[in-house]
Amino acid sequence: MSNIPAELKYVSSHEWLxxxxxxxxxxxxxxxxxxxxxxxxxxxxxxxxxxLAADEQAGxxxxxKAASDVYAPIAGEILEVNAELExxxxxxxxxxxxxxxxxKIKPANAADLDGLLDxxxxxxxxxx
Amino acid sequence: xxxxKRTPLFDAHVASGAKMVDFAGWEMPIHYGSQLxxxxxxxxxxxxxxxxxxxxxxxxxSDAKVWLQKLIAxxxxxxxxxxxxxxxGMLNDDGxxxxxxxxxxxxxxxxxxxxxxxxEKDLAWMDKQSAGFxxxxxxxxxxxxxxxxxxxxxxxxCAVKPAxxxxxxxxxxxxxxxxxxxxxARTGYTGEDGxxxxxxxxxxxxxxxxxxxxxxxxxxxxxxxxxxLEAGMNLYGHDxxxxxxxxxxxxxxxxxxxxxxRDFIGRKALAAQKAAGVPMKxxxxxxxxxxxxxxxxxxxxxxxxxxxxxxxxxxxLKHSIAIARVPAATGATAQVDLRGTLTEVxxxxxxxxxxxxxxxx
Numbered sequence: 001m002s003n004i005p006a007e008l009k010y011v012s013s014h015e016w017l018x019x020x021x022x023x024x025x026x027x028x029x030x031x032x033x034x035x036x037x038x039x040x041x042x043x044x045x046x047x048x049x050x051x052l053a054a055d056e057q058a059g060x061x062x063x064x065k066a067a068s069d070v071y072a073p074i075a076g077e078i079l080e081v082n083a084e085l086e087x088x089x090x091x092x093x094x095x096x097x098x099x100x101x102x103x104k105i106k107p108a109n110a111a112d113l114d115g116l117l118d119x120x121x122x123x124x125x126x127x128x
Numbered sequence: 129x130x131x132x133k134r135t136p137l138f139d140a141h142v143a144s145g146a147k148m149v150d151f152a153g154w155e156m157p158i159h160y161g162s163q164l165x166x167x168x169x170x171x172x173x174x175x176x177x178x179x180x181x182x183x184x185x186x187x188x189x190s191d192a193k194v195w196l197q198k199l200i201a202x203x204x205x206x207x208x209x210x211x212x213x214x215x216x217g218m219l220n221d222d223g224x225x226x227x228x229x230x231x232x233x234x235x236x237x238x239x240x241x242x243x244x245x246x247x248e249k250d251l252a253w254m255d256k257q258s259a260g261f262x263x264x265x266x267x268x269x270x271x272x273x274x275x276x277x278x279x280x281x282x283x284x285x286c287a288v289k290p291a292x293x294x295x296x297x298x299x300x301x302x303x304x305x306x307x308x309x310x311x312x313a314r315t316g317y318t319g320e321d322g323x324x325x326x327x328x329x330x331x332x333x334x335x336x337x338x339x340x341x342x343x344x345x346x347x348x349x350x351x352x353x354x355x356x357l358e359a360g361m362n363l364y365g366h367d368x369x370x371x372x373x374x375x376x377x378x379x380x381x382x383x384x385x386x387x388x389x390r391d392f393i394g395r396k397a398l399a400a401q402k403a404a405g406v407p408m409k410x411x412x413x414x415x416x417x418x419x420x421x422x423x424x425x426x427x428x429x430x431x432x433x434x435x436x437x438x439x440x441x442x443x444x445l446k447h448s449i450a451i452a453r454v455p456a457a458t459g460a461t462a463q464v465d466l467r468g469t470l471t472e473v474x475x476x477x478x479x480x481x482x483x484x485x486x487x488x489x
Binding site: 038039041042044060062064065066067090093 | 158159162163164350354418419420422440441443467
């Protein structure tokens with residue numbers, strides 16, 4: 001049974017989003033995604049300052065099993081990336097919703113978040 | 129679609145927290161939590177793999193020896209005493225690899241262990257080749273098989289089977305010990321010391337639980353793949369198949385050319401390939417930077433192409449390694465098309481890891 005925190009937003013490509021107090025949005029991959037990938041051994045993150053469109057590739061996760069793209073779930077500018085995760089990729093396995101976050105993005109349009117999946121809808125999508 | 133088959137150890141896997149997946153038509157454990165941790169346990173301590181999905185075939189009959197001398201590329205005449213093991217390819221007329229296997233000399237003839245995914249094809253091929261020979265093939269689905277591998281594997285098996293400890297410890301590499309319906313062989317697929325043990329199916333779970341209590345961790349197929357790749361060992365259907373010659377798959381050492389009059393299947397084709405010059409060879413690739421080499425990626429060497437046949441992240445070395453088939457003239461470096469970027473890799477002689485340590489230059 002996957003952990004799917006109720007307070008987060010989700011997209012079908014298995015990223016989660018958390019709206020922070022300062023209006024920025026933190027993005028990571030879900031527990032379900034890390035379960036599918038298995039042990040994660042490398043993470044490639046986007047460049048800080050990059051302006052990404054929604055669904056544009058924002059990075060790569062390499063696990064023992066496969067390489068998988070990570071997408072920007074909403075359009076915006078990359079504000080910060082998780083250097084700790086680059087050094088310790090297994091954080092995406094052990095703490096996918098906390099220390100295993102990928103990047104922070106400044107949404108081009110704050111309303112974009114409203115159209116994303118809530119926890120219940122994402123849970124239904126993955127059959128959890 | 130038929131439902132996936134289950135080995136006699138299925139319930140023990142589930143009870144040990146395994147994530148089960150379909151592998152060659154069998155429901156098998158891919159890991160019991162973390163593939164990386166399981167890999168590390170086999171390199172430093174002792175782990176056990178359920179390999180009961182592989183097929184044990186007993187071969188008897190007055191023609192068993194001459195038949196095997198025709199059937200496989202290595203020569204069973206090398207098997208000098210009961211329990212001795214031999215690794216070989218079983219080839220087709222074109223010299224392609226039908227399967228790779230281990231054959232043991234037994235009291236009643238020979239015992240062969242073949243791959244799970246190739247079993248039906250292999251049995252049909254062997255049946256076809258047996259016309260005119262007095263041989264009987266008996267598939268031993270009544271046996272389970274556990275590979276116990278790692279620097280402490282033998283010590284821990286002996287703790288569970290104290291009456292056999294002296295005999296097991298006396299086994300040399302590639303040598304087996306029959307004990308009633310059980311068979312202990314000092315073979316493996318990890319690059320570590322250890323045993324592959326055949327067990328009557330109804331005793332398999334008890335033995336699994338005894339080993340577990342003795343500190344042998346269950347290991348999934350995921351770690352089995354990274355361990356064998358570090359050990360530079362081929363995986364059938366990936367590093368070689370019916371379209372690939374053993375001469376291009378690092379299996380030249382398994383072809384017994386002498387005596388010259390032994391006419392094994394595929395011999396003529398291999399001799400012709402050797403005479404014409406073998407255009408490709410098998411090498412190891414090492415990527416010390418970021419990224420992971422994967423099966424199917426293109427290898428570029430001076431404008432010529434090769435292919436990665438198995439690739440992974442090496443948990444022991446902490447970087448990526450691969451087995452590749454490359455042009456024969458390939459030197460010390462090559463380039464790999466890594467998700468659209470040509471990336472330089474080192475070309476090395478395998479294995480990558482033996483007995484827990486890096487071995488290539």
